[in-house]
Amino acid sequence: xxxxxxxxxxxxTAQVSxxxxxxxxxxxxxxxxxxxxxxxxxxxxxxxxxxxxxxxVLDVWYGFVGSHPHLVYYFTDGKGNANxxxxxxxxxxxxxxxxxxxxxxxxxxxxxxxxEIGLRHHRTKKNKTDGVNSVxxxxxxxxxxxxxxxxxxxxxxxxxKGHSAQEVExxxxxxxxxxxxxxxxxxxxxxxxxxx
Amino acid sequence: xxxxxxxxxxxxTAQVSxxxxxxxxxxxxxxxxxxxxxxxxxxxxxxxxxxxxxxxVLDVWYGFVGSHPHLVYYFTDGKGNANxxxxxxxxxxxxxxxxxxxxxxxxxxxxxxxxEIGLRHHRTKKNKTDGVNSVxxxxxxxxxxxxxxxxxxxxxxxxxKGHSAQEVExxxxxxxxxxxxxxxxxxxxxxxxxxx
Numbered sequence: 001x002x003x004x005x006x007x008x009x010x011x012x013t014a015q016v017s018x019x020x021x022x023x024x025x026x027x028x029x030x031x032x033x034x035x036x037x038x039x040x041x042x043x044x045x046x047x048x049x050x051x052x053x054x055x056x057v058l059d060v061w062y063g064f065v066g067s068h069p070h071l072v073y074y075f076t077d078g079k080g081n082a083n084x085x086x087x088x089x090x091x092x093x094x095x096x097x098x099x100x101x102x103x104x105x106x107x108x109x110x111x112x113x114x115x116e117i118g119l120r121h122h123r124t125k126k127n128k129t130d131g132v133n134s135v136x137x138x139x140x141x142x143x144x145x146x147x148x149x150x151x152x153x154x155x156x157x158x159x160x161k162g163h164s165a166q167e168v169e170x171x172x173x174x175x176x177x178x179x180x181x182x183x184x185x186x187x188x189x190x191x192x193x194x195x196x
Numbered sequence: 197x198x199x200x201x202x203x204x205x206x207x208x209t210a211q212v213s214x215x216x217x218x219x220x221x222x223x224x225x226x227x228x229x230x231x232x233x234x235x236x237x238x239x240x241x242x243x244x245x246x247x248x249x250x251x252x253v254l255d256v257w258y259g260f261v262g263s264h265p266h267l268v269y270y271f272t273d274g275k276g277n278a279n280x281x282x283x284x285x286x287x288x289x290x291x292x293x294x295x296x297x298x299x300x301x302x303x304x305x306x307x308x309x310x311x312e313i314g315l316r317h318h319r320t321k322k323n324k325t326d327g328v329n330s331v332x333x334x335x336x337x338x339x340x341x342x343x344x345x346x347x348x349x350x351x352x353x354x355x356x357k358g359h360s361a362q363e364v365e366x367x368x369x370x371x372x373x374x375x376x377x378x379x380x381x382x383x384x385x386x387x388x389x390x391x392x
Contacts, residue, residue: 028266032341034348070224122391140387144380145228147343148373152230177344184340191336191386195318 006092008129019115039174046171047102054095078135086132118186140190204325215311235370242367243298245357250291274331282328314382336386347372
């Protein structure tokens with residue numbers, strides 16, 4: 001994997017909070033979303049397909065968030081002022097997240113970083129990574145809701161490199177499964193003790 | 197809507213706990229999953245398509261849960277004994293949930309019943325509706341995880357009544373959006389105060 005230098009991107013370092021889950025828990029979660037070795041294969045294919053389209057994908061996602069005041073709200077000071085530096089810093093990590101979703105092995109380091117991403121949406125760590133003064137917490141219901149746009153809008157990009165309809169479909173299903181698993185993992189900091 | 201008599205099915209009654217959300221919140225949630233009037237139209241179509249296939253859908257879903265000990269666990273006493281009466285009682289309401297997802301107007305009564313469903317997964321109300329002695333809480337991560345199988349496995353059933361590929365796709369996307377919204381709503385009892 002290419003070494004990346006992105007502000008606040010701490011994947012695989014000691015700065016990442018440990019996940020409450022272990023590999024056995026992840027295996028059970030994979031079964032619940034029917035994720036297997038074939039999905040890993042198609043995620044790697046998706047990683048190649050998406051590699052030079054990351055900025056275009058992010059343009060779609062940021063366009064979507066930016067067009068809805070109740071969504072861009074989470075990048076504001078709570079008084080209607082969006083923080084463009086905050087938006088830009090998150091965008092770089094969001095692009096890397098696309099690549100990590102496709103290319104990283106889903107091991108303990110991946111589990112831990114998924115937990116870290118959850119903490120950074122939740123009031124535990126929101127704003128701290130970028131040292132910004134923004135609203136303190138992303139309402140949990142929108143983490144779940146975003147499964148839809150993040151899944152639906154990736155499909156046209158997966159179809160842009162001449163793969164067969166079946167390959168596009170398999171890449172898309174693998175992506176869908178991974179997004180669902182990751183939102184499940186991101187939810188841990190939000191859920192009451194013992195209920196996760 | 198046909199009057200139904202299903203044990204524990206309290207839709208629209210005073211026994212349902214009120215949702216913490218109001219219609220304005222639902223409108224915002226709909227926007228986050230791109231749900232609009234066209235989706236309502238295609239959910240109604242899906243309701244007609246699925247009406248005589250409910251038991252077949254439930255066979256698939258119960259077969260999936262039943263084949264995974266860590267999933268059927270939530271219908272057990274925690275010592276490996278699944279409660280067949282509990283499974284059967286939930287199954288009837290699950291079938292009705294398919295129809296409600298397709299046919300009900302998404303109004304305050306629907307919001308309230310979605311909250312009630314969340315409470316019945318969470319330790320707040322799990323087991324109480326059916327008066328059973330089962331494990332006290334469904335781990336939240338599996339509520340999110342189930343978005344995948346509940347969405348992916350419905351597609352073949354939507355395609356069984358001779359509709360065009362485009363109609364099947366639109367029914368499926370509307371279903372996907374609705375399932376994501378509902379899991380977002382079901383999460384409320386699990387999430388820490390003020391973080392939902």
